[in-house]
Amino acid sequence: MIDKKMEDAINKQINEELYSAYLYLSMSAWFDSIGLKGFANWMMVQYKEEMEHATKFYQYLQSQGATIKLLTINEPPHEWESPLHAFEETLKHEQHITKCINGLVDLAEELKDRATYNMLQWFINEQVEEEENDREIIDKLKLVEGSKHGIFMIDKDLSSRQFTSEI
Ligand code: OFO
Numbered sequence: 001m002i003d004k005k006m007e008d009a010i011n012k013q014i015n016e017e018l019y020s021a022y023l024y025l026s027m028s029a030w031f032d033s034i035g036l037k038g039f040a041n042w043m044m045v046q047y048k049e050e051m052e053h054a055t056k057f058y059q060y061l062q063s064q065g066a067t068i069k070l071l072t073i074n075e076p077p078h079e080w081e082s083p084l085h086a087f088e089e090t091l092k093h094e095q096h097i098t099k100c101i102n103g104l105v106d107l108a109e110e111l112k113d114r115a116t117y118n119m120l121q122w123f124i125n126e127q128v129e130e131e132e133n134d135r136e137i138i139d140k141l142k143l144v145e146g147s148k149h150g151i152f153m154i155d156k157d158l159s160s161r162q163f164t165s166e167i
Contacts, residue, residue: 002064003111009104010116012056015071021050023093027086030079036151038159039083042137046090048163054122056167060119083151084141089133091134098127100138 028043061068080086101123108117137154144150 002061002066002116003113006104006107006111006113006116007061007064007066009107010057010061010066011069011071013100013104014054014061014068015073016068016097017050017054017057018073019076020093020097021047021054021160022073024050026076026078027080027090028147030086031083034081036153036155038157039086042158042161045161045163046167052165052167053126056122059167060116082146083154084138084146087134087138087141091131094127094130094134098131110147 007088013152024043024046028040029044031037031039050051058068080089086161101120105117105120105124107113108120137158144154
């Protein structure tokens with residue numbers, strides 16, 4: 001049994017997660033188009049993680065016997081000024097997602113919805129990790145100051161990221 005307000009808010013969050021997936025898939029395509037396969041791989045893994053986040057919320061609504069409503073997904077940008085710009089936009093986006101998750105937690109508290117509050121703790125931790133990952137890559141990109149050699153070193157590093165499902 002879930003409050004309609006929470007049902008609507010989680011349906012909206014499914015859309016946010018699907019947009020995140022769309023954004024990172026678009027970034028993966030852009031990185032690939034400029035020859036940075038390692039960055040493209042990192043974004044492809046991120047895309048898969050976001051699809052999993054959407055699925056987690058979807059399955060949670062199902063487990064509560066709630067109604068799932070899939071909303072329109074906005075078109076993401078298709079190119080960025082530089083790898084640094086793409087990662088700055090990624091961090092900005094994740095900070096937005098953190099606010100959305102915090103908003104859901106506030107609503108769960110207001111509604112005394114303990115089951116949803118509990119489910120959201122995984123997302124709270126995940127957001128800390130995601131913002132930290134983005135900041136680390138931004139720091140590295142700033143250190144190399146756009147040097148081609150530096151970018152290729154980071155690209156090699158990011159090529160090793162692998163997707164592991166958590167659901
Ligand atoms: Fe990137 O954590 Fe979901 O959206």
